[in-house]
Amino acid sequence: MSSRTNSTIRPLDPRATESYYRQIYDRFRDAIASGVLKPGDRIPSARALTQELGLSRGTIDTAYSLLAAEGYIEARGQAGTVVTPGLKPRAPVAVVPPRARGDTVAPSFRADSILPFQMGLPALDMFPRKIWARLGARHARSMQPADMANPPAFGLPGLRAQIATYLRVSRGIDCSSEQVVVTAGYRHALGLIARALLKEGDRVWLENPGYPPTRDLLGQWGVAGVPVPVDHEGIVVAEGLRLAPTARMAVVTPAHQSPLGVSLSLPRRLALLDWAADAGAWIVEDDYDGEYRYVSRPLPALKSLDGEGRVLYAGTFSKVLFPGIRLGYLVLPEAQVQRFAEVFHTFAGDTPWLTQAIAAAFVAEGHFARHIQKMRRCYAERREATIGGLKDVLGDRLRIDSPPGGMHLILRFEGRWSPEQLVARMREDGLYGEAMADWMVEGEGMPALLVSFTNIASRARAAELGTRLARLL
Amino acid sequence: MSSRTNSTIRPLDPRATESYYRQIYDRFRDAIASGVLKPGDRIPSARALTQELGLSRGTIDTAYSLLAAEGYIEARGQAGTVVTPGLKPRAPVAVVPPRARGDTVAPSFRADSILPFQMGLPALDMFPRKIWARLGARHARSMQPADMANPPAFGLPGLRAQIATYLRVSRGIDCSSEQVVVTAGYRHALGLIARALLKEGDRVWLENPGYPPTRDLLGQWGVAGVPVPVDHEGIVVAEGLRLAPTARMAVVTPAHQSPLGVSLSLPRRLALLDWAADAGAWIVEDDYDGEYRYVSRPLPALKSLDGEGRVLYAGTFSKVLFPGIRLGYLVLPEAQVQRFAEVFHTFAGDTPWLTQAIAAAFVAEGHFARHIQKMRRCYAERREATIGGLKDVLGDRLRIDSPPGGMHLILRFEGRWSPEQLVARMREDGLYGEAMADWMVEGEGMPALLVSFTNIASRARAAELGTRLARLL
Numbered sequence: 001m002s003s004r005t006n007s008t009i010r011p012l013d014p015r016a017t018e019s020y021y022r023q024i025y026d027r028f029r030d031a032i033a034s035g036v037l038k039p040g041d042r043i044p045s046a047r048a049l050t051q052e053l054g055l056s057r058g059t060i061d062t063a064y065s066l067l068a069a070e071g072y073i074e075a076r077g078q079a080g081t082v083v084t085p086g087l088k089p090r091a092p093v094a095v096v097p098p099r100a101r102g103d104t105v106a107p108s109f110r111a112d113s114i115l116p117f118q119m120g121l122p123a124l125d126m127f128p129r130k131i132w133a134r135l136g137a138r139h140a141r142s143m144q145p146a147d148m149a150n151p152p153a154f155g156l157p158g159l160r161a162q163i164a165t166y167l168r169v170s171r172g173i174d175c176s177s178e179q180v181v182v183t184a185g186y187r188h189a190l191g192l193i194a195r196a197l198l199k200e201g202d203r204v205w206l207e208n209p210g211y212p213p214t215r216d217l218l219g220q221w222g223v224a225g226v227p228v229p230v231d232h233e234g235i236v237v238a239e240g241l242r243l244a245p246t247a248r249m250a251v252v253t254p255a256h257q258s259p260l261g262v263s264l265s266l267p268r269r270l271a272l273l274d275w276a277a278d279a280g281a282w283i284v285e286d287d288y289d290g291e292y293r294y295v296s297r298p299l300p301a302l303k304s305l306d307g308e309g310r311v312l313y314a315g316t317f318s319k320v321l322f323p324g325i326r327l328g329y330l331v332l333p334e335a336q337v338q339r340f341a342e343v344f345h346t347f348a349g350d351t352p353w354l355t356q357a358i359a360a361a362f363v364a365e366g367h368f369a370r371h372i373q374k375m376r377r378c379y380a381e382r383r384e385a386t387i388g389g390l391k392d393v394l395g396d397r398l399r400i401d402s403p404p405g406g407m408h409l410i411l412r413f414e415g416r417w418s419p420e421q422l423v424a425r426m427r428e429d430g431l432y433g434e435a436m437a438d439w440m441v442e443g444e445g446m447p448a449l450l451v452s453f454t455n456i457a458s459r460a461r462a463a464e465l466g467t468r469l470a471r472l473l
Numbered sequence: 474m475s476s477r478t479n480s481t482i483r484p485l486d487p488r489a490t491e492s493y494y495r496q497i498y499d500r501f502r503d504a505i506a507s508g509v510l511k512p513g514d515r516i517p518s519a520r521a522l523t524q525e526l527g528l529s530r531g532t533i534d535t536a537y538s539l540l541a542a543e544g545y546i547e548a549r550g551q552a553g554t555v556v557t558p559g560l561k562p563r564a565p566v567a568v569v570p571p572r573a574r575g576d577t578v579a580p581s582f583r584a585d586s587i588l589p590f591q592m593g594l595p596a597l598d599m600f601p602r603k604i605w606a607r608l609g610a611r612h613a614r615s616m617q618p619a620d621m622a623n624p625p626a627f628g629l630p631g632l633r634a635q636i637a638t639y640l641r642v643s644r645g646i647d648c649s650s651e652q653v654v655v656t657a658g659y660r661h662a663l664g665l666i667a668r669a670l671l672k673e674g675d676r677v678w679l680e681n682p683g684y685p686p687t688r689d690l691l692g693q694w695g696v697a698g699v700p701v702p703v704d705h706e707g708i709v710v711a712e713g714l715r716l717a718p719t720a721r722m723a724v725v726t727p728a729h730q731s732p733l734g735v736s737l738s739l740p741r742r743l744a745l746l747d748w749a750a751d752a753g754a755w756i757v758e759d760d761y762d763g764e765y766r767y768v769s770r771p772l773p774a775l776k777s778l779d780g781e782g783r784v785l786y787a788g789t790f791s792k793v794l795f796p797g798i799r800l801g802y803l804v805l806p807e808a809q810v811q812r813f814a815e816v817f818h819t820f821a822g823d824t825p826w827l828t829q830a831i832a833a834a835f836v837a838e839g840h841f842a843r844h845i846q847k848m849r850r851c852y853a854e855r856r857e858a859t860i861g862g863l864k865d866v867l868g869d870r871l872r873i874d875s876p877p878g879g880m881h882l883i884l885r886f887e888g889r890w891s892p893e894q895l896v897a898r899m900r901e902d903g904l905y906g907e908a909m910a911d912w913m914v915e916g917e918g919m920p921a922l923l924v925s926f927t928n929i930a931s932r933a934r935a936a937e938l939g940t941r942l943a944r945l946l
Contacts (some may be wrong), residue, residue, distance in 0.1 A: 026873075061618070064619070068617070068619040068620075074630070075615060075617045075619070075620065084631055085631060085634050085837070086631070086634020086650045104933075114556045114618065114622055121621075124618035132616070133616065134613075135613075136609060136610065136612075136613025137606075140605065140608075140831075141606040142607040143602060143605070145534070145597035146537070146548070147548065147797055148795035148796065148798075149587055149594060149795070149797055150593075150791075150796040151797055157547065157557045158547045161512075161557065161558050161559020162558070162559070162608050164559060165559060175558045184823035185823060188823060191781075199609065200673070200695075216818070220547065220816075222673075318623075322621035323621065323622055324622055324623060326624070326822075326823045342587070345689070349799075350657035350658060350660075350661055351799065351825075352797060352798055352800070352824075352825060353798075354609065354797075354828065355827065355828065364558070
């Protein structure tokens with residue numbers, strides 16, 4: 001059903017206000033929408049088009065990534081890249097997040113497109129794809145009948161054991177593999193926690209500002225979020241105690257607060273644990289990027305101090321490996337294992353055997369630890385390069401907060417500017433950005449722009465993006 | 474960390490009351506529990522042990538499958554089979570399903586072990602694992618940066634298109650790929666439906682008897698199940714109308730009622746659709762095994778008659794491919810697509826890219842359709858063989874219901890017998906079985922035993938199992 005098409009790309013216009021990648025994107029999209037390119041048609045390889053147009057490979061890759069992310073085209077490995085079979089040439093259904101914030105522009109918070117500054121994505125170019133492919137091929141070939149049945153509800157024993165070992169060594173968590181539950185990621189884990197430990201109407205401390213999906217998801221479970229402010233030491237526990245001493249749970253990001261990047265201080269950690277022990281409340285530790293700290297060694301997890309068994313530790317492979325793997329884990333207090341086993345009977349065990357088997361081998365063979373080491377250096381460099389390149393262009397107009405860890409920067413500009421307007425203009429220009437206001441559970445917050453540095457590989461590239469940003473301000 | 478161990482198997486006892494596979498299982502389990510075999514130790518290959526003990530390969534495979542399913546050992550492809558690294562030698566945590574039935578023996582309803590008569594499993598020996606491995610290796614190698622971001626919330630466009638095409642051709646469903654949502658299986662789909670269309674306290678018609686996870690899962694969402702009886706034409710719609718005319722939803726299995734195997738008659742289908750249109754109610758069509766019908770062509774899906782957009786069609790790859798893939802799909806009425814997109818913002822998109830990519834290629838290259846054809850013939854034969862073999866041994870003491878399709882049989886015995894007791898004894902003997910009573914939403918139901926025939930490959934094997942069954946009666 002596929003036929004090789006010649007390039008449909010007319011010469012690009014160097015004087016156009018749109019960047020090259022955008023022009024390429026538009027032309028393919030138009031060709032598909034108008035029927036010039038039909039579902040199943042093969043399109044030129046990125047390499048061929050790079051040569052044909054005399055542009056950088058990165059420009060073509062950006063355009064193709066965007067087309068793929070929006071469902072227009074599909075990479076088929078050796079079979080090349082084709083217009084998505086079955087695609088109907090009309091606008092895709094917009095995924096509108098449910099939000100209580102009225103009519104502001106709602107960011108998607110989903111990393112399903114890849115734009116410059118895209119948040120929530122690791123450095124995709126640095127992932128050892130060849131090693132991954134080798135392990136993938138090996139396990140696809142080794143699948144046995146026993147692997148084809150439903151995976152155990154808590155996950156493959158081998159993967160749980162690898163995770164427990166990693167957490168003991170790297171995050172200071174004293175846990176056995178029986179306490180480890182394999183999940184499809186943080187949202188899945190949070191849903192399981194809500195079902196096992198909360199009931200409708202329960203109150204939960206939420207960091208303000210904080211990761212928006214947490215409040216959205218708990219809201220869908222009928223749980224009431226209590227916004228608790230965050231300062232330079234992390235969540236202000238005393239405020240939580242004042243606002244809602246009888247809350248059932250607190251969801252926190254102790255390593256690098258999301259999005260402010262500050263670490264939860266030791267006095268606050270102890271105060272939080274004391275509150276939980278006294279109130280019989282739960283603490284969810286969302287350790288989404290605890291591995292990535294640049295100024296010193298990673299801090300031990302809050303869970304490592306949890307003598308009373310009140311902390312549920314949620315980790316994810318999305319940031320260290322890649323989000324498309326849909327794999328995370330949850331460490332339960334020993335006394336809660338049986339309770340979760342009951343909930344899991346209807347709700348969990350949905351991670352495919354193959355994914356778990358590849359991940360277990362990746363950890364067991366040492367690739368995981370090596371990759372984290374490599375990425376820690378890479379991100380430190382890219383963070384410096386991004387700060388440098390943006391400063392080169394924007395100079396004193398720009399103030400950049402430099403948290404000790406994490407995967408994004410917080411930008412503030414001198415004078416009058418609207419982060420929401422800037423974000424909207426950035427999206428039109430093919431750039432990603434989020435306004436701090438959209439991370440507020442309550443109140444306006446400071447006017448600030450959040451951007452990721454993970455996929456910005458050089459100071460020159462950062463300066464180029466800074467120039468585009470300056471034009472939009 | 475692994476060292477090759479010599480076989481720890483003493484000669485087996487042919488006079489023991491336990492079968493050979495059970496003796497092998499026990500000895501490995503004991504060796505692991507006592508520390509003779511340590512985590513990471515390599516155990517003999519099934520082939521080597523087959524030769525050493527002079528038993529059939531199937532016996533060894535059964536023992537190893539059981540050990541793997543319970544987490545004692547792990548297959549590592551070319552690296553052989555090892556005692557699960559990190560395993561602690563103590564009893565695994567029992568997964569106790571939450572049930573309201575008091576103190577009866579609760580079946581697990583999860584196919585995470587592989588025993589003779591195991592329900593919910595396709596014929597694992599017939600799956601084209603080599604083709605699957607080839608596609609898996611190809612896609613693992615072809616993974617691009619765009620594939621590493623979060624998969625689109627509704628699933629990969631290519632897979633959605635393949636599913637829509639398959640459903641149009643094979644199940645008579647007129648749908649576009651925009652209506653298709655990729656899920657992690659039936660339970661995931663039902664959770665999404667509950668969240669999108671139901672609220673706590675809503676009433677839902679449930680087939681009685683019916684698939685237990687449906688009521689368990691809806692119960693966890695605070696939805697009240699209304700048991701509606703099933704007769705030889707399927708769910709008795711008139712009873713539903715009498716008991717709960719204002720229910721918000723009905724969950725049905727029209728192709729082959731689960732577990733009775735009857736097909737929903739055309740008058741009942743039309744009555745059900747009329748009720749839904751009049752009451753503004755929803756119908757969930759759980760088409761878990763619509764492909765497997767042996768007496769005539771598969772019936773078109775109920776969804777194919779759905780002119781008013783009231784039917785949500787739930788399909789799964791668990792039965793046609795294998796449960797470990799954790800992949801299913803949902804076909805939405807066109808008018809509900811936007812509503813689901815809102816719910817999916819927090820709840821879905823959790824199927825890994827690799828799984829979706831392999832499945833899409835498997836369908837696109839025709840393997841899926843060929844496999845279904847092959848399995849239809851295979852199951853017709855195995856069903857006949859199983860009925861024949863059981864009858865050879867049990868003769869007139871046994872009555873077997875022969876529904877027109879599906880993957881299990883309903884056995885009834887003459888005289889006084891307790892299905893619950895028989896099931897408990899079967900489990901002790903390493904056989905799988907479920908009592909009809911455990912499928913009842915309300916009432917006792919007829920005394921009957923449910924067993925699957927999908928992994929019983931010959932009349933001789935069925936007779937052997939029948940002999941064990943006779944001994945337990």
